[in-house]
Amino acid sequence: MIQRPWYRRKTSPASCREVGRVLQHYLDNEMDPDWAARVAEHLEACKDCGLEEETYREIKASLGRQKSGVNEDAVARLHEFGRSLTDG
Numbered sequence: 001m002i003q004r005p006w007y008r009r010k011t012s013p014a015s016c017r018e019v020g021r022v023l024q025h026y027l028d029n030e031m032d033p034d035w036a037a038r039v040a041e042h043l044e045a046c047k048d049c050g051l052e053e054e055t056y057r058e059i060k061a062s063l064g065r066q067k068s069g070v071n072e073d074a075v076a077r078l079h080e081f082g083r084s085l086t087d088g
């Protein structure tokens with residue numbers, strides 16, 4: 001399990017920014033189940049974050065396949081997405 005200094009238990013749905021921060025941990029199953037459920041809920045409702053999830057999965061899959069190098073398009077899209085969140 002990871003430390004989650006930014007996370008305090010809330011009842012509201014996860015925000016895009018929160019999801020962006022924890023998505024890697026979510027996909028690695030390193031999250032508190034309650035929090036993971038909120039992320040899953042957000043991913044179903046939010047197209048942007050759903051795409052982000054797909055991108056992470058692509059990267060993980062490509063890492064698994066070739067051990068070296070990642071899908072550069074996917075990484076570029078990921079960085080773009082991260083910027084769009086932090087600029088807001």
Ligand SMILES: [Zn+2]
Nearest residue numbers: 016046048049
């Ligand atoms: Zn979102």
